[in-house]
Amino acid sequence: MPKDTFYNLPQEKRERIIEAALMEFEDNSFDQASTNKIIEQSGISKGSFYQYFEDKKDLYKHLIQLMVEAKLKYITPAMQNPFNHDFFEVIHDMNEAGLKFAVDQPRFLKIGSRLMQDKNHVLYREIIAENQDRAFEAYRALVKNAMDRGELRQDLDVDFTARTIFIMSSEIVTFATNGSFETLTEDITEILDKLMNLLAYGIKKTEGKND
Amino acid sequence: MPKDTFYNLPQEKRERIIEAALMEFEDNSFDQASTNKIIEQSGISKGSFYQYFEDKKDLYKHLIQLMVEAKLKYITPAMQNPFNHDFFEVIHDMNEAGLKFAVDQPRFLKIGSRLMQDKNHVLYREIIAENQDRAFEAYRALVKNAMDRGELRQDLDVDFTARTIFIMSSEIVTFATNGSFETLTEDITEILDKLMNLLAYGIKKTEGKND
DNA sequence: AAGTCATGTGACTCTATAGTCATATTTTAA
DNA sequence: TTAAAATATGACTATAGAGTCACATGACTT
CATH class of the missing domain: 1.10.10.60 (Homeodomain-like)
Structure with missing residues (x-):
């Protein structure tokens, strides 16, 4: 502080x-x-x-704080009553928010990514680890809930599924931005559609064939 | 050198x-x-x-060279005639080889991961970039081939699909190892099954429901 | 005007780094 | 035995880092 x-x-x-x-x-x-x-x-x-x-760390943590605040502004709306909405819609909206944040705030994103990368660093444990766990838990709860409601296949491993979605959500940004974090290579909507589609037909309980 | x-x-x-x-x-x-x-x-x-x-870089590049040689020994067998084998089998075997490498050679893996992380570093561009591109191209070719043979859904975006599989393959190690790179948390076979299952029922052309 | 407290300053300490170079030692060849 | 070629050495250079501290300046109070 x-x-x-x-x-x-x-x-x-x-x-x-x-x-x-x-x-x-x-x-x-x-x-x-x-x-x-x-x-x-x-x-x-x-x-x-x-x-x-x-010291240096004090300043750095302050920047991370600013970043978290900025990101929350994007994510929060998508998280309203997540258990009552369609699972894929919630995931979609969260990723959409994440992508918009990435485009609007490239510098924050860059700093954040850098921090996330060095998983061995003391600061990673200090700052990220707990937040990551919380975020993962949120995904876990969403998956569990959606399974209970019959939105997802019943034979899924909750943890594995949550982790996959969690990781795909983190990676979607790199997907979309070519790693430069400054401009979008493709249209957000298009990317999200592809992602949701790929995800859904591996997770969603489906009656017949679909294409 | x-x-x-x-x-x-x-x-x-x-x-x-x-x-x-x-x-x-x-x-x-x-x-x-x-x-x-x-x-x-x-x-x-x-x-x-x-x-x-x-200089320092010379030594470092030598280590990377040793790592690439070591990894190739694992991967090569899985890449024999990849276009004639079942798509999911090839992907499965490649990931299996990657996981085995991760368990057997944790130090190499650690050094490699560290390099992959800092995408902005000069060394990343010098060493990884081209190899990544080549690896991605391999996945792309596999996907294209499998689509042509009717193994995969016809409406897939080749690039997007290849990239997703590519990234999932990179991430599967973190999945499996808890980030410590020294011991496996779960059984390799089990993880691979889950991954393939999740992947397949989003990609594979399927006639009916499946669970 | 005098005194007090918050803020500003940059030379300095201590530590560490990658890379160099003149010199010493060892190995090989004649 | 001697000369030459290859290898070993560690003190030294030049550079940069984070953090400290004695002192200077400004503002606000009595």
């Missing part, structure tokens, strides 16, 4: 620092990112930096 | 160096890995290191 001094700063200066930090962490992992560069870029002094933040 | 001096070394010494390098690169990304530590660990002098290798 940044110190009070940081929050007392005029908005303009605060934004300059965040901007510089985003730039640095966008292109570098936590360890490789340089506080010196952030300081230079934002035009504050070394001393000031440590008046605002405990 | 290591220098001649390296290959002239007695096998024991060469192995000591490789061993130390594996240890270091297993736990650290290319940038974070320390040549100093490798030197210490293997008991050679700084000067000698640079008699054996051009």
Whole structure:
């Protein structure tokens, strides 16, 4: 958590620092990112930096915090009463929200992805691990619920299915953006349709053939 | 490519160096890995290191080379006449080989995964990118072929399908190993069955319902 | 005007890095 | 035995990192 001094700063200066930090962490992992560069870029002094933040990690965690807040704004609407809506519709909407976030906030996405990548890093455990678990649990509950309601095949392994969907949801972004995180290669709707289709006819209880 | 001096070394010494390098690169990304530590660990002098290798990258690429060779030994058998065998059987066998490699050679896997993660790194482009493309092309060809033979639904998007399978194949290892890369959490056969099942009933042209 | 508290500063410490080079040792050849 | 070629060495260079600290400046209070 940044110190009070940081929050007392005029908005303009605060934004300059965040901007510089985003730039640095966008292109570098936590360890490789340089506080010196952030300081230079934002035009504050070394001393000031440590008046605002405990250390490098403090600043980094603040950025992640901002990212989580931003992402929640996208995801929340899709999560209203998820147990009463059609399973595939919920999954669809969540992925759609995720993709929109990816397109609108490429820098946040980039920083987030970088963090997710190094699963061995201390920060991964500190920040991501628990959130990942919570997200996975949400998927698990959705799958279980949909199975109970007869929307999905009864012979599915709940955990395996939830994990597959969870991973596919994480990967759909890379699918869609070519890894550059800045522009969409294909139309969101089209991608989601293909994904849902592939998923559904492996999961959905189906009466006859379908194509 | 290591220098001649390296290959002239007695096998024991060469192995000591490789061993130390594996240890270091297993736990650290290319940038974070320390040549100093490798030197210490293997008991050679700084000067000698640079008699054996051009630089850090040279050593690293050599390790990757060893990894590729090791992995090929696993994968090759599954790739014999892939166009004449059942599509799902080929995919199954390839994934099985990949999983076995993961269990037998956890250090190689770890180093490889680490490299795959940082898609922005120069080394990624230098080493992985082209191989990934080639691997993806292989999947694409398999899918196309299986569609032509009527094994798969005719309305599939070849690229999307190939990419999904490709990604699922990469992720199956994380599925199976809990991210620790050292022990399998579940039985390989079981995991593969679930994966193939989930995949098949979204792809395979099916006459009736199935469960 | 004097004093107090929050904020700003950059030179400095300590640590670590990759890579170099002059010199020493060992091996091979004549 | 001698000369030359290959290999070994570690102190050293140059660079960069995160974080500290004694001091300076500004603002607000009494």
